[in-house]
Amino acid sequence: MLITLDKSIKELHGIFDPYFSVQYLNSNDISKESLKNSNALIIRSTRKYGAETLLGSDVKFIGTVTSGFEHIDTEFCDKNGIFWTTAHGSNAKSVAEYISAALVEISKKITSPLNELSLGIVGVGAVGTEVKKEAENFGMQLLLCDPPKNLNDNIFDADIITLHTPLEKHGKYPTYHLANEEFFKKMKKGAWLINAARGAVCSSEALRQALQSKYLGGAVIDVWENEPSIDASLLPLIEIATPHIAGHSAEAKINAANMLIKSIGEFFNAEELKNKTLSIPQNSDNGSYLIRNDDLDFRKDPKRFTEIRNEYSRPSKPASFL
Helix, strand or coil: CCCECCCCCCCHCCCCCCCCCCEEHHHHCCCCCCCCCCCEEEECCCEEEEEHHHHHCCEEEECCCCCCCCCCCCCHHHHHHCCCEEECCCCCHHHHHHHHHHHHHHHHHHHCCHHHHHEEEEEECCHHHHHHHHHHHCCCCCEECCCCCCCCHHHHHCCEEEECCCCCCCCCCCCCCCHHHHHHHCCCCCCEEEECCHHHHHHHHHHHHHHCCCCCCCCEECCCCCCCCCCCHHHCCCCCCCCCCCCCEHHHHHHHHHHHHHHHHHHHCHHHHHHHCCCCCCCCCCCCCCCHHHHHHHCCCHHHHHHHHHCCCEECCCCECC
């Protein structure tokens, strides 16, 4: 059996080799030709995977080390008997740590203590629940909604709104451009937006207008429309900008790897893999997570979006936030 693995997923290097044949490829080299004899494919969200890469292959299993699955043509997979799975929830604590650091920076910027501010959490799933816990520790007032079915005027009373929804373009509850011109107009003047969910949940143009008009107090953006080819002209308007790294702590990456190892073991009935668990590296650095360092690194060369993201690994469980 042959597994094709995106070679940027370094946590899985060598894990499957004792049990299967493995080919390690750059994501751009994963094609219909290279997948011809593959039975399984393990990927990240750096590109789309559908009929153009899968049709005619022997792939029966696709696993992504990300929580989302927008990069997988799930309809094609379902119709063609291809099982697909994600690492949902693996990076929840990592994203919450990022949001905590962002909240501290916003508090400094507007010179208001967090326990006097309110946080609106749009999407209270695995990540949103962890963000809620962090905000409670800060003593913030919480306004919660799980959109868009419960997106109501109450959420717009928040001093800061943070987005934690999947990206759904269709279906009963679409979230594509959920944060649009109308959304920003409903927010109270001077409020802040944080987006560490999916880029297209927020309309770039609507965000631009809200920031240029000074209606929004500011924004912290980790995810962007059209990644990695983002609209760099937005950067001067954004207080903190990072290249989709909120969920990329060392712990989150190991959590995701463990989920995929178990999924492969169960799908292909490989007993040794079903119970194999990689250890989470202990953080020997007692320093703090400085989110503005990530912002500065990204601004130096936004064209390195993919390179920075692929190489990034934040120490787990920062001791504090400065």
